[in-house]
Amino acid sequence: MQTTSQNFKANSIKALADPNLQQALGKMKVGFVEKRAKARDALPEFDALRDQARDIKNHTLANIDYYLETYEAAVQKSGGVVHWARNAAEARQVVLDICAQEKAKSVTKGKSMVSEEIALNEALEAAGYEVVETDLGEYIIQIRGESPSHIIAPAVHVLKEQVADDFRRKHLHLDPKRSLVERKDLISEARGVLRQKYLDSDVGITGANFLIAETGTSVIVTNEGNGDLTQTLPRVHIVIASLEKIVPTLDDASAILRVLARSATGQEFSSYTTFSTGSKRDADPDGPEAYHVILLDNGRTDMLGTEFEDMLRCIRCGACMNHCPVYGSVGGHAYGWVYPGPMGAVLTPSFIGVADGGHLPNASTFCGRCQDVCPMRIPLPKMMRAYRRKEYEAGLAPPAMRFGMDIWGFVAKRPGLYRLATRLAMGVLGWRGRRQGRFKSLPLASGWTDHRDMAAPSGKTFQDLWDQRHGARTTKDLEREAAQ
Amino acid sequence: MVDTQAPEKLADKPPVTVGLFVTCLVDLFRPRIGFAAVELLERAGCRVAVPKAQTCCGQPAYNSGDNAHARAVAATLLDAFDGFDYVVAPSGSCAGMIRDHIPELFADDPVLADRAVALGRKTYELTSFLVDVMGMPTAIARYQGTVTYHDSCSGLRELGVKDQPRRLLKGVDGLTLTELPSAEICCGFGGTFCVKYPEISNKMVSEKTAAIADTGADTLLAGDLGCLLNMAGKMSRESRPIRAFHVAEILAGMGDGPAIGEAGEDLSAFTDGQKG
Numbered sequence: 145m146q147t148t149s150q151n152f153k154a155n156s157i158k159a160l161a162d163p164n165l166q167q168a169l170g171k172m173k174v175g176f177v178e179k180r181a182k183a184r185d186a187l188p189e190f191d192a193l194r195d196q197a198r199d200i201k202n203h204t205l206a207n208i209d210y211y212l213e214t215y216e217a218a219v220q221k222s223g224g225v226v227h228w229a230r231n232a233a234e235a236r237q238v239v240l241d242i243c244a245q246e247k248a249k250s251v252t253k254g255k256s257m258v259s260e261e262i263a264l265n266e267a268l269e270a271a272g273y274e275v276v277e278t279d280l281g282e283y284i285i286q287i288r289g290e291s292p293s294h295i296i297a298p299a300v301h302v303l304k305e306q307v308a309d310d311f312r313r314k315h316l317h318l319d320p321k322r323s324l325v326e327r328k329d330l331i332s333e334a335r336g337v338l339r340q341k342y343l344d345s346d347v348g349i350t351g352a353n354f355l356i357a358e359t360g361t362s363v364i365v366t367n368e369g370n371g372d373l374t375q376t377l378p379r380v381h382i383v384i385a386s387l388e389k390i391v392p393t394l395d396d397a398s399a400i401l402r403v404l405a406r407s408a409t410g411q412e413f414s415s416y417t418t419f420s421t422g423s424k425r426d427a428d429p430d431g432p433e434a435y436h437v438i439l440l441d442n443g444r445t446d447m448l449g450t451e452f453e454d455m456l457r458c459i460r461c462g463a464c465m466n467h468c469p470v471y472g473s474v475g476g477h478a479y480g481w482v483y484p485g486p487m488g489a490v491l492t493p494s495f496i497g498v499a500d501g502g503h504l505p506n507a508s509t510f511c512g513r514c515q516d517v518c519p520m521r522i523p524l525p526k527m528m529r530a531y532r533r534k535e536y537e538a539g540l541a542p543p544a545m546r547f548g549m550d551i552w553g554f555v556a557k558r559p560g561l562y563r564l565a566t567r568l569a570m571g572v573l574g575w576r577g578r579r580q581g582r583f584k585s586l587p588l589a590s591g592w593t594d595h596r597d598m599a600a601p602s603g604k605t606f607q608d609l610w611d612q613r614h615g616a617r618t619t620k621d622l623e624r625e626a627a628q
Numbered sequence: 629m630v631d632t633q634a635p636e637k638l639a640d641k642p643p644v645t646v647g648l649f650v651t652c653l654v655d656l657f658r659p660r661i662g663f664a665a666v667e668l669l670e671r672a673g674c675r676v677a678v679p680k681a682q683t684c685c686g687q688p689a690y691n692s693g694d695n696a697h698a699r700a701v702a703a704t705l706l707d708a709f710d711g712f713d714y715v716v717a718p719s720g721s722c723a724g725m726i727r728d729h730i731p732e733l734f735a736d737d738p739v740l741a742d743r744a745v746a747l748g749r750k751t752y753e754l755t756s757f758l759v760d761v762m763g764m765p766t767a768i769a770r771y772q773g774t775v776t777y778h779d780s781c782s783g784l785r786e787l788g789v790k791d792q793p794r795r796l797l798k799g800v801d802g803l804t805l806t807e808l809p810s811a812e813i814c815c816g817f818g819g820t821f822c823v824k825y826p827e828i829s830n831k832m833v834s835e836k837t838a839a840i841a842d843t844g845a846d847t848l849l850a851g852d853l854g855c856l857l858n859m860a861g862k863m864s865r866e867s868r869p870i871r872a873f874h875v876a877e878i879l880a881g882m883g884d885g886p887a888i889g890e891a892g893e894d895l896s897a898f899t900d901g902q903k904g
């Protein structure tokens with residue numbers, strides 16, 4: 145996928161000026177937040193479950209090689225094949241090879257962020273396959289020629305009315321006068337169109353929410369049931385999952401599932417939680433003849449053992465972006481790559497580098513709400529700060545900021561000098577602002593005064609007033625401290 | 629170095645010594661918040677001093693990834709606040725920095741690590757110190773108005789400051805508190821964020837001030853001057869007739885002075901020993 149994370153600033157300004165997007169974001173914000181809060185309040189042990197979920201993943205990550213090998217053996221035992229892919233190109237090639245070998249024509253897909261990460265659709269289409277996204281949201285953005293703007297609600301940026309227009313444009317075989325006003329009209333139209341695609345498809349590709357080591361099972365959760373049809377109707381089922389989706393046992397997966405849907409949509413459980421193990425056995429009435437799993441690394445093992453390892457606990461629930469005021473202001477596309485919001489602000493520089501992804505960890509007030517709601521207790525602000533540090537140490541931070549920091553640091557570590565400098569500056573500013581009490585514009589502070597007034601300082605610092613009141617130290621101390 | 633004797637005590641406790649960390653914004657922009665903090669601490673029975681060698685907590689550098697400067701600036705605090713029982717700041721953001729982040733900055737420093745941890749442990753945000761440590765039941769003051777309260781992010785989420793200011797406000801005669809539904813959502817200040825991403829910050833603060841206006845309150849209170857400058861500045865630009873104060877000002881009975889962004893501060897009130 146084309147990256148525009150470097151242009152985050154321009155992207156965000158565009159997003160703020162897009163009335164449709166702003167309307168869609170306004171609707172999204174309340175829904176997710178209220179539903180999660182309700183689900184949390186209804187489950188007294190929610191926080192204890194979060195601790196348990198975190199501990200399970202930490203244990204798994206500490207032993208990830210063991211669990212992945214256990215998983216591979218279990219998949220093979222159940223008639224499946226495991227493919228290891230170091231990067232996006234290798235993963236794409238495995239899919240293309242399987243499709244060629246199976247003489248496939250049409251591919252259906254369940255929702256998968258990893259397939260976005262490796263830009264799979266583009267590769268398949270370039271090779272001449274028909275690719276159909278079967279998740280309603282994914283289908284909508286596919287026919288709009290867009291990428292997902294949210295990891296669990298890919299079309300959250302699109303208004304219902306826009307979808308109706310897209311359907312009329314795309315589904316030309318249907319009656320142009322049909323009604324597409326209600327949500328249910330849109331859903332049933334999409335369902336009708338997609339039903340035939342499932343039956344025609346040769347290969348079904350899904351992601352995985354979990355891979356279970358002890359049984360070799362892949363698990364997906366959906367609310368539309370599209371994943372089930374995608375993986376059971378075609379001859380071939382390909383699962384694309386990143387390494388860190390592994391958990392040791394079925395019990396572990398169940399424990400984490402208890403926090404996943406609650407955090408994501410506020411449901412106790414998603415409508416469908418589907419477990420797939422291997423290819424169709426002789427006694428099975430249906431199921432794929434071939435079952436492949438592609439295990440994608442693409443930068444994950446590089447995060448192991450670093451200060452970013454905690455990020456590998458992420459279960460892609462989306463709670464962090466649902467509660468993020470920056471995401472809520474600009475939406476997902478502004479982030480410029482696959483993963484938006486706070487989790488994207490850590491994953492993007494991890495995967496595409498801090499030179500291209502560096503804006504994202506900077507575009508946060510560190511309000512901490514993401515960490516507060518993350519079911520896996522991932523310290524997102526801490527990791528964003530770590531990326532700022534890496535950016536600063538690599539000399540990639542903007543020169544004006546570095547210059548400012550150098551001056552500020554020089555003065556602020558010398559209390560005496562600091563007091564002299566601030567006394568002067570505040571004296572001038574206070575004098576200039578004394579009539580109005582505020583400034584409508586200030587040179588060098590237009591970022592502030594373009595949008596809001598700046599309260600004028602009182603004219604004297606607290607420290608000076610305190611000295612005057614208590615007759616404490618005077619110039620001599622100041623001079624001595626300034627000379628330090 | 630203790631400058632003032634506590635005039636009265638609410639509780640019968642041995643006097644504790646408090647070093648006031650004024651915070652750079654209060655020091656430079658709104659000294660009256662510092663005087664309000666001193667007043668409240670003294671009322672609670674503390675002996676308060678203001679060490680000279682303090683400047684800033686280092687957060688601007690720390691949050692910009694410039695750990696070297698952050699460390700250099702934070703190191704001044706380790707010396708400045710040696711010997712006090714407690715360090716108190718009228719800011720959840722700066723108290724959070726000293727409590728949680730300065731120890732991280734010095735974690736690998738063989739000499740300063742322990743001192744940074746010790747400093748962090750004795751540092752509190754003002755309202756939480758008054759309630760949680762000094763057991764102040766409420767504040768005695770007067771303010772005529774309907775106020776709403778914004779919970780600044782660091783105080784709320786790093787330090788658990790939520791009930792303490794509200795409990796203290798209960799004792800303020802004439803004051804009605806009407807809660808802000810989005811009180812826990814960031815106002816868009818974020819330190820350097822508001823100038824690095826001014827358009828996003830503007831969007832966030834616009835939503836905040838609209839929500840504040842919806843409460844019908846005539847006064848906005850919060851515990852962090854950075855957030856207050858942001859919200860008050862936006863309300864002033866939008867010509868909303870809502871005044872903004874730091875919660876300490878109201879608790880200390882200083883709500884008759886100019887609100888944030890209003891002219892008419894009389895500094896002599898602070899230097900002759902009177903309170904504003």
Ligand code: SF4
Pocket residue numbers: 457458459460461462463464465486487514517518519520521522
């Ligand atoms: S970082 Fe946490 S909250 Fe965000 S998607 Fe991952 S698990 Fe969910």
